[in-house]
Amino acid sequence: MSRGFHAFFRQYYNLRTLLRRTDPDLSRLTAVPDYPLIDAKGRTDTFRGLPRTPPLNALAFALRSPTFKPRDLLRLDARAALPLMNVSVPETYRRLDHLDAEEFLARLRFPPAARHLAFEVFSRSFFAPPDRLSAAELAVMFHLYFLGSSEGLLFDVPNVPLPGLWTPLGEHLAALGGRVRLGAPVGAVRPEPGGFAVDLDDETLRADALVLALDVPGLRSLIAASPALGTPDWRRRIAALSTAPPFLVRRLWLDRPVAADRPAFLAAGGLAPLDNISVLERYDREAAAWADATGGSVVELHAYAAAGPQGEISARLLDRLHDLYPETAAASVVGEFSEWHADCPLFAPGTFADRPTVAGPTPGLMLAGDGIRIDLPVALMERAATTGWHAANLLLSGWGLAGHPLTTVPTRGRLTPPRLRRRAQTVPERSA
Numbered sequence: 104m105s106r107g108f109h110a111f112f113r114q115y116y117n118l119r120t121l122l123r124r125t126d127p128d129l130s131r132l133t134a135v136p137d138y139p140l141i142d143a144k145g146r147t148d149t150f151r152g153l154p155r156t157p158p159l160n161a162l163a164f165a166l167r168s169p170t171f172k173p174r175d176l177l178r179l180d181a182r183a184a185l186p187l188m189n190v191s192v193p194e195t196y197r198r199l200d201h202l203d204a205e206e207f208l209a210r211l212r213f214p215p216a217a218r219h220l221a222f223e224v225f226s227r228s229f230f231a232p233p234d235r236l237s238a239a240e241l242a243v244m245f246h247l248y249f250l251g252s253s254e255g256l257l258f259d260v261p262n263v264p265l266p267g268l269w270t271p272l273g274e275h276l277a278a279l280g281g282r283v284r285l286g287a288p289v290g291a292v293r294p295e296p297g298g299f300a301v302d303l304d305d306e307t308l309r310a311d312a313l314v315l316a317l318d319v320p321g322l323r324s325l326i327a328a329s330p331a332l333g334t335p336d337w338r339r340r341i342a343a344l345s346t347a348p349p350f351l352v353r354r355l356w357l358d359r360p361v362a363a364d365r366p367a368f369l370a371a372g373g374l375a376p377l378d379n380i381s382v383l384e385r386y387d388r389e390a391a392a393w394a395d396a397t398g399g400s401v402v403e404l405h406a407y408a409a410a411g412p413q414g415e416i417s418a419r420l421l422d423r424l425h426d427l428y429p430e431t432a433a434a435s436v437v438g439e440f441s442e443w444h445a446d447c448p449l450f451a452p453g454t455f456a457d458r459p460t461v462a463g464p465t466p467g468l469m470l471a472g473d474g475i476r477i478d479l480p481v482a483l484m485e486r487a488a489t490t491g492w493h494a495a496n497l498l499l500s501g502w503g504l505a506g507h508p509l510t511t512v513p514t515r516g517r518l519t520p521p522r523l524r525r526r527a528q529t530v531p532e533r534s535a
């Protein structure tokens with residue numbers, strides 16, 4: 104799939120392991136050395152040069168931020184902030200999942216200006232407005248990027264269009280004797296003695312085991328169309344999965360360049376509906392070749408948790424581009440594509456306990472994807488990759504075969520007492 108700009112954070116250990124199967128040096132990823140986060144008043148935060156040691160990284164970020172004054176730090180409700188310092192999975196969900204992220208931040212007395220920058224950026228990256236995102240999910244993010252790891256919020260981006268990462272993996276499978284069928288929706292799955300029957304439009308496949316790695320609407324409708332699969336409780340939990348509001352990705356080919364000092368990526372807070380702007384020729388070789396040849400620019404605008412119809416969001420995104428990068432106001436759009444969907448999982452307050460897990464209720468039946476529960480501090484693409492590895496591991500162990508180690512940031516906060524602290528990066532598979 105290609106949905107435009109994707110950040111591959113350095114903490115995505117399991118996704119990176121997967122990509123190394125066909126790209127051992129991760130040469131298809133390019134570092135974005137820094138990026139600005141800008142708010143409605145034009146105040147800017149950056150991530151370069153922060154100390155790597157938690158919690159100094161978070162403290163230094165807050166202190167050097169123009170939106171976060173030292174007195175704001177003193178006003179923080181330390182007791183309410185404790186769960187942020189002390190994240191552990193799954194306990195944090197038990198403590199915070201009933202709260203929404205907005206309410207949680209209000210209880211912390213987190214300064215509203217800084218909320219837009221640091222936290223709204225996280226919550227909107229989950230495609231949800233802060234009042235519809237579980238506070239636990241937000242706390243795990245904070246742990247993942249600040250207090251649980253030293254890699255911070257810097258990331259790499261693919262220097263090839265996204266299919267350039269997945270196609271080689273498909274070829275790798277084919278070389279091992281696998282068969283990859285694209286554009287072939289599964290209509291239904293039926294349990295059979297010793298396995299499953301998988302109905303495609305033009306053939307029925309027999310399978311010993313299944314990993315259903317669909318997006319939320321796809322999974323819900325496949326299960327609804329497969330009445331004999333799983334147990335009533337499992338089917339109910341899948342039917343209850345919900346999706347976040349729509350997102351819009353708008354990629355524009357402009358007939359003239361953006362200013363030379365525009366960054367590869369800019370994150371926006373409090374500038375709805377805009378969440379970020381990327382300038383593709385800064386990192387994507389195909390876009391760079393086009394920009395070189397034509398003298399134009401390829402820019403991409405993202406709006407998550409869109410509140411309004413597509414046409415209106417689309418127009419307002421362009422207005423934001425013109426405001427922030429005024430040189431684009433005179434540019435003509437010579438090509439464009441848009442992606443408007445509402446299929447990302449919603450991590451609403453109170454939904455963690457019922458979320459389906461990787462192991463299904465029937466032997467050989469697994470789920471994977473970024474909406475599937477795994478009790479590890481991972482999110483988004485890394486959750487998709489980690490649940491996929493875990494599904495494979497469970498199946499392999501059922502056949503008496505060794506699996507693959509999973510690696511995550513520690514599953515407990517660094518600020519917990521040392522005797523409770525787990526430094527483990529490699530997770531014992533059976534307990535994952």
Ligand SMILES: Cc1cc2nc3c(=O)[nH]c(=O)nc-3n(C[C@H](O)[C@H](O)[C@H](O)COP(=O)(O)OP(=O)(O)OC[C@H]3O[C@@H](n4cnc5c(N)ncnc54)[C@H](O)[C@@H]3O)c2cc1C
Binds near residue numbers: 316
């Ligand atoms: C605009 C945007 C920006 C994002 N940016 C980032 C980012 O910067 N960093 C990050 O980590 N994540 C980001 N994400 C999230 C990331 O894309 C997801 O976490 C990731 O794609 C989830 O992978 P998945 O395999 O679970 O699901 P998907 O990638 O959604 O794959 C599910 C697949 O199932 C297929 N399918 C559905 N139904 C059927 C069926 N019946 N039969 C066969 N196939 C079916 C779908 O066609 C789809 O290809 C972003 C997402 C969007 C939309």
